[in-house]
Amino acid sequence: xxxxxxxxxxxxxxxxxxxxxxxxxxxxxxxxxxxxxxxxxxxxxxxxxxxxxxxxxxxxxxxxxxxxxxxxxxxxxxxxxxxxxxxxxxxxxxxxxxxxxxxxxxxxxxxxxxxxxxxxxxxxxxxxxxxxxxxxxxxxxxxxxxxxxxxxxxxxxxxxxxxxxxxxxxxxxxxxxxxxxxxxxxxxxxxxxxxxxxxxxxxxxxxxxxxxxxxxxxxxxxxxxxxxxxxxxxxxxxxxxxxxxxxxxxxxxxxxxxxxxxxxxxxxxxxxxxxxxxxxxxxxxxxxxxxxxxxxxxxxxxxxxxxxxxxxxxxxxxxxxxxxxxxxxxxxxxxxxxxxxxxxxxxxxxxxxxxxxxxxxxxxxxxxxxxxxxxxxxxxxxxxxxxxxxxxxxxxxxxxxxxxxxxxxxxxxxxxxxxxxxxxxxxxxxxxxxxxxxxxxxxxxxxxxxxxxxxxxxxxxxxxxxxxxxxxxxxxxxxxxxxxxxxxxxxxxxxxxxxxxxxxxxxxxxxxxxxxxxxxxxxxxxxxxxxxxxxxx
Amino acid sequence: xxxxxxxxxxxxxxxxxxxxxxxxxxxxxxxxxxxxxxxxxxxxxxxxxxxxxxxxxxxxxxxxxxxxxxxxxxxxxxxxxxxxxxxxxxxxxxxxxxxxxxxxxxxxxxxxxxxxxxxxxxxxxxxxxxxxxxxxxxxxxxxxxxxxxxxxxxxxxxxxxxxxxxxxxxxxxxxxxxxxxxxxxxxxxxxxxxxxxxxxxxxxxxxxxxxxxxxxxxxxxxxxxxxxxxxxxxxxxxxxxxxxxxxxxxxxxxxxxxxxxxxxxxxxxxxxxxxxxxxxxxxxxxxxxxxxxxxxxxxxxxxxxxxxxxxxxxxxxxxxxxxxxxxxxxxxxx
Numbered sequence: 040x041x042x043x044x045x046x047x048x049x050x051x052x053x054x055x056x057x058x059x060x061x062x063x064x065x066x067x068x069x070x071x072x073x074x075x076x077x078x079x080x081x082x083x084x085x086x087x088x089x090x091x092x093x094x095x096x097x098x099x100x101x102x103x104x105x106x107x108x109x110x111x112x113x114x115x116x117x118x119x120x121x122x123x124x125x126x127x128x129x130x131x132x133x134x135x136x137x138x139x140x141x142x143x144x145x146x147x148x149x150x151x152x153x154x155x156x157x158x159x160x161x162x163x164x165x166x167x168x169x170x171x172x173x174x175x176x177x178x179x180x181x182x183x184x185x186x187x188x189x190x191x192x193x194x195x196x197x198x199x200x201x202x203x204x205x206x207x208x209x210x211x212x213x214x215x216x217x218x219x220x221x222x223x224x225x226x227x228x229x230x231x232x233x234x235x236x237x238x239x240x241x242x243x244x245x246x247x248x249x250x251x252x253x254x255x256x257x258x259x260x261x262x263x264x265x266x267x268x269x270x271x272x273x274x275x276x277x278x279x280x281x282x283x284x285x286x287x288x289x290x291x292x293x294x295x296x297x298x299x300x301x302x303x304x305x306x307x308x309x310x311x312x313x314x315x316x317x318x319x320x321x322x323x324x325x326x327x328x329x330x331x332x333x334x335x336x337x338x339x340x341x342x343x344x345x346x347x348x349x350x351x352x353x354x355x356x357x358x359x360x361x362x363x364x365x366x367x368x369x370x371x372x373x374x375x376x377x378x379x380x381x382x383x384x385x386x387x388x389x390x391x392x393x394x395x396x397x398x399x400x401x402x403x404x405x406x407x408x409x410x411x412x413x414x415x416x417x418x419x420x421x422x423x424x425x426x427x428x429x430x431x432x433x434x435x436x437x438x439x440x441x442x443x444x445x446x447x448x449x450x451x452x453x454x455x456x457x458x459x460x461x462x463x464x465x466x467x468x469x470x471x472x473x474x475x476x477x478x479x480x481x482x483x484x485x486x487x488x489x490x491x492x493x494x495x496x497x498x499x500x501x502x503x504x505x506x507x508x509x510x511x512x513x514x515x516x517x518x519x520x521x522x523x524x525x526x527x528x529x530x531x532x533x534x535x536x537x538x539x540x541x542x543x544x545x546x547x548x549x550x551x552x553x554x555x556x557x558x559x560x561x562x563x564x565x566x567x568x569x570x571x572x573x574x575x576x
Numbered sequence: 577x578x579x580x581x582x583x584x585x586x587x588x589x590x591x592x593x594x595x596x597x598x599x600x601x602x603x604x605x606x607x608x609x610x611x612x613x614x615x616x617x618x619x620x621x622x623x624x625x626x627x628x629x630x631x632x633x634x635x636x637x638x639x640x641x642x643x644x645x646x647x648x649x650x651x652x653x654x655x656x657x658x659x660x661x662x663x664x665x666x667x668x669x670x671x672x673x674x675x676x677x678x679x680x681x682x683x684x685x686x687x688x689x690x691x692x693x694x695x696x697x698x699x700x701x702x703x704x705x706x707x708x709x710x711x712x713x714x715x716x717x718x719x720x721x722x723x724x725x726x727x728x729x730x731x732x733x734x735x736x737x738x739x740x741x742x743x744x745x746x747x748x749x750x751x752x753x754x755x756x757x758x759x760x761x762x763x764x765x766x767x768x769x770x771x772x773x774x775x776x777x778x779x780x781x782x783x784x785x786x787x788x789x790x791x792x793x794x795x796x797x798x799x800x801x802x803x804x805x806x807x808x809x810x811x812x813x814x815x816x817x818x819x820x821x822x823x824x825x826x827x828x829x830x831x832x833x834x835x836x837x838x839x840x841x842x843x844x845x846x847x848x849x850x851x852x853x854x855x856x857x858x859x860x861x862x863x864x865x866x867x868x869x870x871x872x873x874x875x876x877x878x879x880x881x882x883x884x885x886x887x888x889x890x891x892x893x894x895x896x897x898x899x900x901x902x903x904x905x906x907x908x909x910x
Contacts, residue, residue, distance in 0.1 A: 134852065284906075285907075376871050454652070472687050505695060
C-alpha cells in the first residue's frame with residue numbers, strides 16, 4: 040500500500056463539491072496542488088527525441104522559461120492543426136454546451152473541478168481559437184467567448200490536458216460525437232511545441248525509441264526475463280516452454296506491452312501467453328526490437344505515435360512473418376486499430392491473418408494484418424482446441440473491466456467475456472452504465488499513471504472503483520480482470536483504495552491456469568504460486 | 577464572464593432590436609427594408625455562410641479513422657456485431673448517422689450521476705435533455721414545413737396534411753398548433769436547465785443565450801400574431817409569394833407584429849452560419865460518427881502522411897550487437 044502513502048483517506052477524498060465557484064472560469068487561475076499534477080519531462084528525453092526547447096523547469100515556479108516567440112508558436116500550431124484535422128476544426132466550432140458530457144468524465148466525478156467537465160476542458164482551447172481565428176472573437180473578445188492567450192492559459196492547459204486520460208467516454212454521450220481525446224491530444228502537441236511535456240509519458244517514449252520498449256529493457260535482459268518465466272512455468276506445470284526470440288521464418292510475430300513482462304500482475308499474463316503458445320505449438324516469435332506494443336507517442340503527439348509504431352511493421356518485414364498477433368493492451372490497440380495501417384502501412388508484405396490452429400480467417404484484420412489475442416483465443420475455444428479446466432479458477436469470482444481503448448476504439452466486448460466465461464465459473468458484470476462503451480477509465484492512462492499524480496488518479500478512479508465495490512458487495516467478486524497493461528498497473532492501487540480485497544488479473548493468466556497441458560504435472564498452485572483452492576480455515 | 581453578463585448581454589441586445597423594429601416600422605415607412613431587403617440579405621448571408629462553413633470544414637482532411645465505437649465490433653462470425661453502434665460498411669454509417677440526426681441516439685444514452693452515502697455513485701438514466709432536444713428540433717422542423725403554405729399556391733397536399741395533423745386537437749379558434757405548444761415547452765426546458773443547473777450555467781456563454789432569446793421572440797411573435805394580435809394572412813402570403821418568385825411587392829397594412837416576426841427570423845438565419853447553430857451541418861462531418869469501424873479491414877489514407885525519423889533495426893543492432901550475441905539472440909550482421 041506504499042503507493043497510497045500521503046494520499047488523503049477515502050472519507051476525505053469523498054468530500055467532493057460539485058458546485059462550481061461563483062467566479063467565472065476564465066477568471067479562476069489554475070492551482071498546482073501536489074498529488075494532482077505530473078512532473079515535467081526531463082530535458083534529456085526531449086533531446087533523445089529531438090523535440091524543441093529542452094530545458095529544466097517546474098510547474099510550481101512562476102516562470103516556465105517559455106521561448107521568446109511562444110505565442111506565435113502556439114497560434115501557428117493551432118492554425119496548422121486546423122488545416123490538418125477536420126475533427127479539430129469541427130469540434131472547435133459546433134459545441135452547443137448542452138452539458139451532456141459534464142458528468143461523464145471520471146475526473147470531474149472524482150474532483151468536482153468544473154474544468155474537468157469535458158465541455159470546459161475543450162473551452163480552454165476553444166476560447167483561444169475564437170480569439171485568434173474567428174471574426175467575432177477578434178472583435179468582441181470575451182463577449183464572444185474568446186480570451187487572450189497568456190502564460191496563465193498555457194499553465195492551465197498543462198494542468199488540465201494532463202487531467203484527461205483520453206478515454207473518450209464523453210464522446211459516446213456527445214450528440215455530435217465531439218471527442219475530447221482529439222482536443223487533449225492536440226493540446227498536448229501545442230505544449231510540446233513549447234518544450235512542455237510530462238516525464239512519465241516522454242521518458243517511456245524516449246526509451247521505446249532507443250531500446251524498443253517503454254521500460255528500456257535491453258535485448259539480453261528481455262531474454263533473461265522470459266527465461267525466468269519459463270523456469271517458473273516449469274516449476275508450476277512441469278512443462279518447459281520455449282522462448283523464440285527474433286526468430287526469422289516464424290509464422291507469427293507476437294507483440295505485447297512491456298508492462299506484461301516487467302511487473303506483477305502483468306507478468307502472470309505474460310506467462311499465460313507463453314503457456315498458450317507452447318501448448319498450441321505455434322510457430323511464432325517475440326522481438327527484442329519490437330518489444331513494445333504500447334505506444335506512449337499516443338500521449339505525446341501524432342508524429343510520435345508514428346515514430347514509435349513504425350518498428351512493428353519493420354520488424355515483421357525483417358523477420359518475414361505472415362502476420363502479427365497482439366497481446367492484452369489498451370492504448371496499444373487504439374494505435375493498432377485506428378492509426379497503424381494509416382501511418383505505417385500498407386502491410387502488403389504480410390498475409391491476411393489465418394489461425395494456423397483453426398483455419399479461421401480474420402477478415403476483420405485483413406488489411407492491418409494484426410489480430411487481437413482475445414479474438415485469437417476466443418476462436419480457439421469456440422473450435423474446442425483448448426482443453427480447459429475452469430475449476431482451477433474456482434477460488435475466483437471475476438468481474439471484467441472494459442479498457443477504454445479496446446472498448447471505444449474497437450468495440451471488443453464479447454470476445455473477452457466469452458473467454459472469461461470459459462475459463463472460470465463465476466463471472467459477474469459491473470452495472471450496465473459502467474461497462475462496454477460506457478466503461479469508466481482506470482484514471483491512470485494517457486501518461487498519468489505515475490505516483491506523483493496519485494491523488495488525482497484515485498479521484499478519477501472513483502467511478503470505476505465504486506462499480507467494482509458494487510459487485511464485490513453483491514456477488515463477492517474478488518478478481519478484476521482486464522486486458523490492458525496500464526490497467527494491470529493502475530487498477531491495483533485503485534482497488535486497494537476503493538474496493539480493498541479485489542485483486543487484478545489479466546485474462547490470459549486465467550486462461551493458462553485453466554489450460555490443461557500435454558504432459559503437465561498435477562497443479563498445486565496457480566501462476567502466482569498461490570494454492571489453487573482457498574485454504575479451509 | 578459572469579452569469580449575469582452572459583445572460584443579460586444577449587437579452588439587452590434582443591430587447592433593443594425588438595424595440596428598434598417596433599419603433600421603425602410603426603413610425604417610419606421602411607416596410608420595404610424589413611419586408612424585402614432584409615429577408616433577401618439574410619437569406620443570402622445564410623446560404624453563402626452555410627456553404628462557406630461546410631466547405632471550410634471539408635477542406636481540412638480526415639487523417640485518421642477515429643470512430644467512436646459504441647457497440648460490438650465485427651470480428652468472428654459467431655459473435656453478433658452491432659452494426660448500428662459499430663458500423664462496418666458505408667450503409668451502416670448512414671444508418672448510424674440517421675439515427676443520430678433523426679432520433680438523437682447519443683443523447684438518448686444520457687445519464688445523470690449522483691454521489692450518495694456509502695459511497696455509492698449512481699448513474700441514473702436521464703432522458704429529459706433528449707426529450708426536450710428532440711421535441712424542440714422536430715417541432716421546429718414541422719413548423720418550418722407548414723410555413724411553406726405561405727410560399728405555395730396551390731398548397732401541396734403534403735403540407736396541408738402536416739398542417740391538419742398539427743391541428744388535430746382543434747383547441748381554440750384559431751386552433752393551437754400542437755407543435756407550437758411543444759416547442760414552447762421544449763425551449764423553456766432548455767432555457768431553464770441552462771439557467772438552473774449550476775454546471776450548465778457555469779459553462780454557458782452569451783452565444784448560448786442569444787439564440788434562445790431569438791427563438792423565444794420568433795415563437796412568441798408568431799403565436800401572438802395567430803391568436804391575439806392578428807395580422808392579415810392573405811397579405812402575408814402575397815408578400816411571401818412575391819418574394820419567392822423574385823418579384824417582390826409589398827402589400828399595405830400587414831401589421832407591425834409580422835415585421836417583428838420576420839425580422840427575428842432573418843436575424844436567426846443570418847446569425848446561423850457564424851454560430852454554434854452550425855451543429856446542424858457539423859454533425860454530418862463529425863469524424864467520430866461518420867466513419868466506419870473497419871480500420872483493420874480497410875486501409876484509411878492520410879493525405880498528408882509524411883516520413884518521420886525512426887530508430888531503425890540496423891541502428892538498434894549496431895548498438896546492442898555484442899550483448900545480443902552474448903545472449904545468443906540472432907543478429908543480422910555477425
